[in-house]
Amino acid sequence: MKGWKLKTSKILAALAGLGALAASGASHALEWYFQTPASPIARDIDQVHQYVMWLIIVIFVGVFGFMFYSCFAHRKSKGHAAAQFHENTTVEILWTVIPAIILVLIAWPVTKVVIAQKDTSSPDLTIKATGYQWKWGYDYLKGEGEGISFVSMLATPRDEINNKEPKGEHYLLEVDHELVVPIGKKVRLITTGADVIHSWWMPAFGVKQDAIPGFVRDTWFRADQLGTFRGQCAELCGKEHGFMPIVVRVVSAEDYSKWVADQKKAQSGQAEDVNKQWPPQELVARGEKVYAANCVACHQATGKGTPPVFPALAGSKTVTGPKEAHIDTVLNGRPGTAMAAFGKQLSDTDIAAVISYERSSWGNKSGVVQPAEVKARRK
Amino acid sequence: MSAVVDTHGHGHGHDHAGHAHGHGDPHGGYGGLMRWVTTTNHKDIGTMYLWFAGFMFFVGGMMALAIRLELFHPGLQYLHPDFYNQLVTSHGLIMIFGAIMPAFVGFANWQIPMMIGAPDMAFARLNNWSFWLLPFAATLLISAYFMPGGAPGAGWTLYAPLTVQQGIGMDFTIFAIHILGMSSILGSINIITTILNMRAPGMSLMKMPMFCWTWLITAYLLVAVMPVLAGAVTMTLTDRHFGTTFFNAAGGGDPVLYQHIFWFFGHPEVYVIALPAFGVISQVIPAFSRKPLFGYASMVYATSAIAILSFIVWAHHMYTVGMPVTGQLFFMYATTLIAVPTGVKVFNWVSTMWKGSLSFETPMLFACGFLFLFTLGGFTGLVLSLAPVDIQLQDTYYVVAHFHYVMVAGAMFSAFAGIYFWLPKWTGKMYNETLGKWHFWLTLITFNLIFFVQHFLGMAGMPRRIPDYPLMFTTWNEISSIGAFGFALSQLVFLYNLFTTLKRGEPAPQKPWDGADSLDWTHLPTPAPYHSFETAPQVK
Numbered sequence: 079m080k081g082w083k084l085k086t087s088k089i090l091a092a093l094a095g096l097g098a099l100a101a102s103g104a105s106h107a108l109e110w111y112f113q114t115p116a117s118p119i120a121r122d123i124d125q126v127h128q129y130v131m132w133l134i135i136v137i138f139v140g141v142f143g144f145m146f147y148s149c150f151a152h153r154k155s156k157g158h159a160a161a162q163f164h165e166n167t168t169v170e171i172l173w174t175v176i177p178a179i180i181l182v183l184i185a186w187p188v189t190k191v192v193i194a195q196k197d198t199s200s201p202d203l204t205i206k207a208t209g210y211q212w213k214w215g216y217d218y219l220k221g222e223g224e225g226i227s228f229v230s231m232l233a234t235p236r237d238e239i240n241n242k243e244p245k246g247e248h249y250l251l252e253v254d255h256e257l258v259v260p261i262g263k264k265v266r267l268i269t270t271g272a273d274v275i276h277s278w279w280m281p282a283f284g285v286k287q288d289a290i291p292g293f294v295r296d297t298w299f300r301a302d303q304l305g306t307f308r309g310q311c312a313e314l315c316g317k318e319h320g321f322m323p324i325v326v327r328v329v330s331a332e333d334y335s336k337w338v339a340d341q342k343k344a345q346s347g348q349a350e351d352v353n354k355q356w357p358p359q360e361l362v363a364r365g366e367k368v369y370a371a372n373c374v375a376c377h378q379a380t381g382k383g384t385p386p387v388f389p390a391l392a393g394s395k396t397v398t399g400p401k402e403a404h405i406d407t408v409l410n411g412r413p414g415t416a417m418a419a420f421g422k423q424l425s426d427t428d429i430a431a432v433i434s435y436e437r438s439s440w441g442n443k444s445g446v447v448q449p450a451e452v453k454a455r456r457k
Numbered sequence: 458m459s460a461v462v463d464t465h466g467h468g469h470g471h472d473h474a475g476h477a478h479g480h481g482d483p484h485g486g487y488g489g490l491m492r493w494v495t496t497t498n499h500k501d502i503g504t505m506y507l508w509f510a511g512f513m514f515f516v517g518g519m520m521a522l523a524i525r526l527e528l529f530h531p532g533l534q535y536l537h538p539d540f541y542n543q544l545v546t547s548h549g550l551i552m553i554f555g556a557i558m559p560a561f562v563g564f565a566n567w568q569i570p571m572m573i574g575a576p577d578m579a580f581a582r583l584n585n586w587s588f589w590l591l592p593f594a595a596t597l598l599i600s601a602y603f604m605p606g607g608a609p610g611a612g613w614t615l616y617a618p619l620t621v622q623q624g625i626g627m628d629f630t631i632f633a634i635h636i637l638g639m640s641s642i643l644g645s646i647n648i649i650t651t652i653l654n655m656r657a658p659g660m661s662l663m664k665m666p667m668f669c670w671t672w673l674i675t676a677y678l679l680v681a682v683m684p685v686l687a688g689a690v691t692m693t694l695t696d697r698h699f700g701t702t703f704f705n706a707a708g709g710g711d712p713v714l715y716q717h718i719f720w721f722f723g724h725p726e727v728y729v730i731a732l733p734a735f736g737v738i739s740q741v742i743p744a745f746s747r748k749p750l751f752g753y754a755s756m757v758y759a760t761s762a763i764a765i766l767s768f769i770v771w772a773h774h775m776y777t778v779g780m781p782v783t784g785q786l787f788f789m790y791a792t793t794l795i796a797v798p799t800g801v802k803v804f805n806w807v808s809t810m811w812k813g814s815l816s817f818e819t820p821m822l823f824a825c826g827f828l829f830l831f832t833l834g835g836f837t838g839l840v841l842s843l844a845p846v847d848i849q850l851q852d853t854y855y856v857v858a859h860f861h862y863v864m865v866a867g868a869m870f871s872a873f874a875g876i877y878f879w880l881p882k883w884t885g886k887m888y889n890e891t892l893g894k895w896h897f898w899l900t901l902i903t904f905n906l907i908f909f910v911q912h913f914l915g916m917a918g919m920p921r922r923i924p925d926y927p928l929m930f931t932t933w934n935e936i937s938s939i940g941a942f943g944f945a946l947s948q949l950v951f952l953y954n955l956f957t958t959l960k961r962g963e964p965a966p967q968k969p970w971d972g973a974d975s976l977d978w979t980h981l982p983t984p985a986p987y988h989s990f991e992t993a994p995q996v997k
Contacts, residue, residue: 108913110933111917127846141832148815174755188843239532245928284848295779314611
């Protein structure tokens with residue numbers, strides 16, 4: 079009796095825990111369907127899906143209506159004697175042909191959506207999205223804003239991920255530089271990958287396109303609602319796959335023009351004099367920030383990495399050896415390893431800064447590198 | 458098929474009584490461990506396959522629990538993201554190649570010779586070797602965790618070029634896949650030869666039990682596609698070490714080529730797992746409906762049609778890769794076509810039950826669970842086959858939910874149905890029916906807790922293979938994780954039932970299931986003797 083009581087109290091405690099859990103869960107809305115569509119294609123997908131789901135529900139209820147009726151009515155325990163029929167050509171032909179006809183009914187509307195999805199002709203704006211391990215690079219190639227180029231990285235602080243800080247509203251779905259597009263314009267998105275395959279996915283636009291290294295693919299969307307839309311990389315791309323979100327801000331035509339003007343101004347202001355000689359402390363201080371944004375995920379804040387895939391920089395041969403080899407590694411990456419080429423992502427000054435930081439941290443004392451030296455190594 | 462004449466005697470097991478004292482020691486003079494190492498007996502080998510599958514199911518299941526533990530709450534709690542990816546990868550490889558496939562080969566070994574009236578498998582020594590390759594392959598596969606860099610973390614699909622970045626564990630995985638493939642091919646050749654050459658007189662192909670038919674077709678699929686997988690991973694190996702560039706654009710290759718080759722293997726592989734499951738279900742449902750299988754011939758044609766179609770649908774796994782519109786449409790139409798033969802099978806099973814005299818012992822419960830949930834997985838497959846909808850759902854938890862309905866509620870439920878169905882025949886002991894029913898209902902409920910909610914996660918936008926997720930996905934993940942631990946605990950009921958049955962189970966009646974009509978039930982004693990048909994029975 080005593081043992082039983084103990085068990086009951088344990089079960090009750092477990093149930094209470096479950097209840098508390100459900101209550102804590104209820105503070106987030108229960109999402110169970112597609113995100114609200116914000117483009118014509120996403121709306122088409124939603125409609126096709128609903129159409130097919132209704133067909134499926136009808137078939138499902140029909141087939142399993144038979145099964146459950148049979149389970150209920152044709153039981154041995156009720157004394158039901160087994161019939162011995164085991165074929166019926168008419169019925170068998172019917173249930174081959176009718177599903178085939180239903181498939182044709184489904185195929186027609188779906189085909190129209192496929193053709194629409196694939197029509198990337200005459201865009202108003204062309205943007206290239208490049209998947210890097212683990213961030214997205216955006217280049218505005220054609221249309222208003224041509225020439226704008228930036229890298230978009232996860233903005234959620236590491237402390238939130240490691241449960242040291244409370245998580246914010248857009249946890250894992252926030253970036254430092256959002257992709258900005260005008261409302262109602264056809265945007266052609268060209269995707270490619272720098273290292274491995276990634277996938278650019280924006281649920282609200284009904285767009286998912288793999289970004290494949292060495293090849294370009296394209297897709298398109300026409301956002302018809304203002305606002306900020308969020309998605310994530312959809313193809314396993316290594317360690318930080320879960321931490322490279324995609325955020326698109328859809329703005330009015332005027333706001334877009336204003337944004338373009340601001341970007342252009344900022345970019346021309348950013349052009350730094352590569353021949354400037356920096357004091358070592360300034361270079362190292364700047365390098366620490368660049369390191370935190372680009373390198374820390376693999377090589378760690380301690381510089382110890384997680385060998386052998388992500389080697390240590392503390393005491394590394396490259397970092398403590400000749401400058402040239404170190405600069406080349408950062409500029410061009412190490413093909414066949416996870417080490418990316420940063421030459422196109424970072425300015426000469428940033429590369430010089432991060433190399434200087436690496437050469438002066440974690441016990442390394444191999445001197446600083448000036449931006450001009452980086453420029454000289456670029457091919 | 459049910460009308461069988463035993464020309465050798467009137468009592469069951471007449472042949473065997475004579476046999477047992479004719480040959481003395483049935484184990485070739487070996488006892489203990491060496492009996493199992495040297496055995497060429499299809500029953501011993503079948504038993505080893507099943508124990509091996511059970512052990513790997515446990516290992517893969519532990520990995521799944523670790524994954525669900527990490528996903529219980531947002532944030533990184535227990536697992537490093539790299540290790541998380543390794544677990545995701547190994548869980549898939551182990552469950553597919555280590556658990557499900559060997560389990561069904563185990564069934565094939567036990568049942569095919571007994572069902573077609575043969576004394577053993579055609580190539581008895583080859584059979585021994587097919588099995589003994591497996592423990593070595595599994596050891597290689599798991600040893601990757603102890604290599605520098607750990608096991609590969611590229612997903613069980615092992616997409617290039619992510620595989621090129623992995624540590625040396627990747628090479629061990631590739632060799633493990635080679636060996637697993639060898640084992641499957643040898644096993645398949647054995648099954649094909651046995652079925653085509655060793656059927657009892659009078660048993661034409663169209664009189665074979667459906668389980669033998671589905672395995673015959675499966676074996677052909679395996680022989681066709683395992684070399685393709687071996688090719689794909691070998692190309693990965695040479696890209697990694699020998700300077701080739703099959704999957705590297707810089708040298709004229711293409712990463713997408715890997716996906717085409719992989720899925721040319723991968724889609725038939727789905728049916729390699731599903732068809733034997735269909736076979737088990739096609740034995741169990743008629744037995745407990747006390748009524749012959751409805752539409753036997755159409756069942757054979759539907760199975761063949763599924764197998765043939767499976768070779769021309771592979772790129773539906775690749776809608777987001779960026780194929781031309783004609784490619785997108787071709788693979789979509791071909792894929793939706795699979796719904797027709799699959800529908801035929803489901804309709805046939807339901808019609809077999811219709812107006813039968815049904816009873817619901819544990820094997821039948823699992824068969825009904827299979828029918829209901831596998832069809833659900835089939836419907837989500839239809840949804841995913843539609844290219845535009847798949848664009849939203851590709852690489853999300855919707856896909857994860859879909860294939861677990863097919864793999865767990867499909868293959869695994871049918872494996873449980875098969876174990877409960879045949880355990881009395883194999884061991885001569887009856888399992889505990891009450892515990893069996895508990896096992897079924899707990900498994901059914903917890904399975905749906907884990908995976909039904911994952912459809913919602915996928916539609917709402919949660920990508921698969923991520924160790925951490927945005928806050929809006931929290932509740933469903935919590936439910937899913939609770940379900941996972943419940944599911945694991947439910948399997949303890951099975952283990953307890955199994956061990957107590959083996960140790961002190963009630964003796965099983967000669968034919969515990971009224972409607973079972975294949976040769977193993979009608980012509981062999983229970984438990985089945987070590988050597989079955991020394992003289993072939995005559996089938997009318």
